[in-house]
Amino acid sequence: MKKTCIAISFLVLFFSISLKVQAQEKAPKYQVYNISDDLVKPSMKSEYEEGLKDYISIFSENNYPYPIYVYSTRDFHYYYVTPIGLKFSELDSLYKYFNQAIKASPEKWESVWKKFEGTYEYNINKIIVLNRELSYYPENPRLQSEEEKFHYWVFTYVKVGKTKEFIELIKKWKELHQQKNITDGYSVYFGDMGTEQPLYIWHMTAKDLADFWTQDKIIYEALGDEAKELWLETSKLIRKIERKEGWFRKNLSYFLEEKE
16 A cells, blocks of 8 residues: 555456456455555564554545554554455546545655654565455444454465365355354454465454354354364365454554445
């Protein structure tokens, strides 16, 4: 998001997404997200966040028409998440307003980068895509959205050539959750540009860390032996797994509704 060279990545992404949509013929099930990932130096967290506040304020002050949701993790990653559409025309719109915001505040833009200097190790831009049909959203969720302050991600890297079988198992997991009437949902994303592939990401929420692990035990027991057998099948198709714990940083994010 911070580097305009990602426009090339967007073009490649939209070609790939278009092909996937044509093949599936159900475009509405997808939501594409642009992710900017900064790995912050632990000793520079406060300085980084001061720069981040000024960075976000540039977009707020210039009526940037795309929200920017910020998450931070226990291992000092900061994710800037922006939902985007599948249409090519939105690319022009995104960069039109992005560049307008920069040009409208040149001195502040320069000041922001001085604050960021030396505060993080690297930046990676990524694209991930939400697949609503593979996700599980209970009819009566245990938590309301305002209670979902803790976030847990499972990055599941699938063995090459095993994607089709893996997707079938994702569907079985969803069916099992539905059968057992589990009241905690989850979202499933697949990695696109800037990620190792094949990659599938599970995203879950809770009130806090303690609530997450308490509920995790309850769900594990409720799913029973069927889940154990299903996990044995699933694990055979996985190359590696990474887990991340973090929080939504509302105070550092930019919301469109605030501009209404």
